[in-house]
Amino acid sequence: MGYANSAFDLLKRSGIPPYPQFYELLFTYATGVNPTLNNRINAIFRAGNTPSANLAETLYNEFLKSDVNDRMSAVSERMHARIDAVHEAIDGAMITANAYSGSLQTASGDLARDISPTAMKALADRLLAETRNMQETNASLEEKLEASRDDIASLQRDLDDVRRESLLDPLTKIANRKSFDEGMDTAIADAKITGDPLCLMIIDIDHFKNFNDSFGHQTGDQVLRLVAMTLKSNIKGKDLAARYGGEEFVAILPSTDLEGAIILAENIRKAIQAKELLKRSTNEKLGRITASFGLAAYRRGDTAGSLIERADRCLYAAKHAGRNKVFSENQLSELQSALPGVSAA
Template identity: 85%
Template sequence: MSEQEFKRALGYANSAFDLLKRSGIPPYPQFYELLYTYSTGVNPTLNARINAIFRNGDSPTTNLAETLYNEFLKSDVNDRMSSVSERMHARIEAVYEAIDSAMTTANAYSGSLQSASGDLEREISVAAMKELADKLLSETRRMQETNRSLEQKLEASRDDIASLQRDLDDVRRESLLDPLTKIANRKSFDEGMDGAIAEASETGVPLCLMIIDIDHFKSFNDTYGHQTGDQVLRLVAMTLKSNIKGKDLAARYGGEEFVAILPSTDMEGAVIVAENIRKAIQAKELLKRSTNEKLGRITASFGVAAYRPGDTPATLIERADRCLYAAKHAGRNRVISESELEAMQAQVEETKDVSAA
């Protein structure tokens, strides 16, 4: 974890504890998780609900926190996935039972055939022959009926399992999307980083990481409200996604930060992509939907880092983060890459040397 990421997480944690203390809610793990999630802003529906409570002047209580936790965090995608898995398990068990029943009938039929074979090897009367034929005919019809029943059950099970598989696929896709912006979430980004770094390490193809932070987002959010803030987040996400292609992955990293994994892209190409996105964001004029009031333009700062042999996701993120913070300190609304940051640092050192001399 980079120093900047640690500071962000610590800020969210302090905010959560402060809310717990001010509300008189005990700092149990589930309540801490609830208010930590609120502090990050990754669940817009939860934030809207809590903001409404604060606006109405209601005093948060333990019971209310419990209700919100059960509604927004306890019944999550994992529960839905578990439910689908249980239904699939039950359906597979039903298939096994149908097959076991059919096998029992088949074994009984095989036994009848073997018994009849032994009878036919001996001389038997016409009446006994007729009785044996009737018995075999009855057993055969029973076997046919069992087979038809098994086929019907297997057909129904096949359709049910296919439907359940589609449900599982939908839940998994949903679990990898940020609910507000509809682009990849942090979990999806983490998986994508692991895969991209493994590929770069094995093949030697270039890989770059871009981190984006919306400039002055907190003050914008405080001035115009969370709904307008959510509109800004969606706009940036849409702009980011529409300006990357192929195997690139755009994701919401947390709060007002976004990331893009750029496989098969060198530093020069990544900087060009970042500049295109920066200009596209700046070019969009924001309107307040309820009044059509012009709210001006938003800007974002960018940090770009390139994969180096031996890098882990943490080390690559840390270097991109340093570039992002350099862009912030350099006046915002700009892209700074590793190579530019190194040149800036070298220039600072040169200036120090000259001053010392």
Template identity: 80%
Template sequence: MSGQEFKRALGYANAAFDLLKRSGIPPYPQFYELLYTYATGVNPSLNSRINAIFREGHAPSADLAEALYNEFLKSDVNDRITDVSERMHARIEAVHDAIDTAMTTASAYSGSLQSASGDLEQDISTEALQSLANRLLLETRVMQDTNRALEQKLEASRDDIAALQRDLDDVRRESRLDPLTKIANRKSFDEGLEAAVAEAQSGHQPLCLLIADIDHFKTFNDTYGHQTGDQVLRLVAMTIKSNIKGKDLAARYGGEEFVAILPSTDLEGAVIVAENVRRAIQAKELLKRSTNEKLGRITASFGVAAFRPSDTPSSLLERADRCLYAAKHAGRNKVVSENDLAEQHGPKDGVSAA
């Protein structure tokens, strides 16, 4: 974890504890998670609900916090996976029952055939032979009916299991997306960055990481409201996504921060991508949908870092974060790469900057 990321997470934690203390809500893990999530702003539906509660002056309580936690954070994805799993289990049990029935019928049929074989080895009357033939014909029809029922159940189960698999794939896909912006979420980014670093280490391919932060977003959000703020977040997310390609991955990192993993891209190319995104964001004039009021333009600051052979995901992210921090301090609406930082600070102790 980079120094800036640590400060950011600590700020969210302090805000969550402050809300717990001021509201008189017990600091149980689920309530801390609820208010920590509220502090980060990554769940817009949750924030809208809590803000409405604050505006209406409702007294906070453990029961209210429990209800909000169950509604927004008790994992809907896990519930859906459980539902799919239970349906899959029920279908498999039905198939097993059908197979057991077929095996029992087949075993009985096999016993009847063996018995008939023994009878045929002896001298039997025409009437007895006719009776044996009728019995075998009847049992053969029962066996056919059982097999037909098994085939039907297997066919239905195949279709059901295919549908369940599609449901499961949808749930998994949704679990990797940010619900507001519909680009990759933090979990998906963490996994993607780890895989990209491992691939860059093994294949000696370039890799860059871009991190972006919307300038003055909190002020904009407070001035025009959360719905307009959500519109801005979606706009920035789609702008980043439309300017990357191939195996690149755009993700919402948290709050108003976004990241993009750029495999097979050197630092110069990554800076070009960042500049394209920066200009595209700045070029868009915002309108308030409800009133068509012009809200002006937004800007974003960018930090770009390139993979080094000794890098871990954390060290690469930390360098990109330092570049973002420098872009903010240089006046915002800028792209700063680690080469820019090296030029600003110059070589130290006789060692040239890489």
């Protein structure tokens, strides 16, 4: 808790947004477990430089950010090394066991013949020594297998962490396209079995390219994070928010009918519109952002592709109707019925 409070205090005093990666950076600094990182940050403070989100992101990328593929390779190498060690221990135990088995067979043949008391004592001593050797080998094997079990459990946790990271969008820290595709297949399979409603929401930030061109990609990235955080904070339970690509986001809404999805989308739309953007370096007001929404409900026989296609048509209709709107497939059907010549495809 002390480290956590120190990290939050540094975030507040520096005016750095409390995004997860920046908290992780300053929490690591507070613990002192990375001396190189601490030396760099201390040098920045001594030089009297004003910390900023850009500087924090640079430090995070340099010291803490790791590529998922690199981490997967490292875990794979550790797993191979541990498996090789287990094989080596088992091979050694098998050699000892085979030798012990041979000694027992030889002793059995000797005992079948009449042997002198002196030879019997020598045989017993030899078998006792080999039995002790076998016991020591088995004990060593048990220790190595126990260590391997602990290490493999640690590797499993690392693999779980890597898998979770592989399903997150690195910029917004919500689910990525891969995670969405898996979640969509699972949600449709569940809806087929249970008969519960299922809705899909597609969100597109209005005029995002113009915003990016006017204020720069870093500010555009902050807009993407803002929309992602707003979306994620408004869903709950089994709902899944994901970045679909570019400035598009999606939300899978199990056990939610179209009416409930419309209410949720309106709440998210208003929450996004209510936030005014400021450029921290100059306090310049950059205006407000808006987003358009398309909603579709699962129908018997739907695939992920067909459900996405209908939601996308609704999104196109919301854009065509002036943006900053929520459009459901019911509204699209009503519009097409009223104006037969209009197509949203």
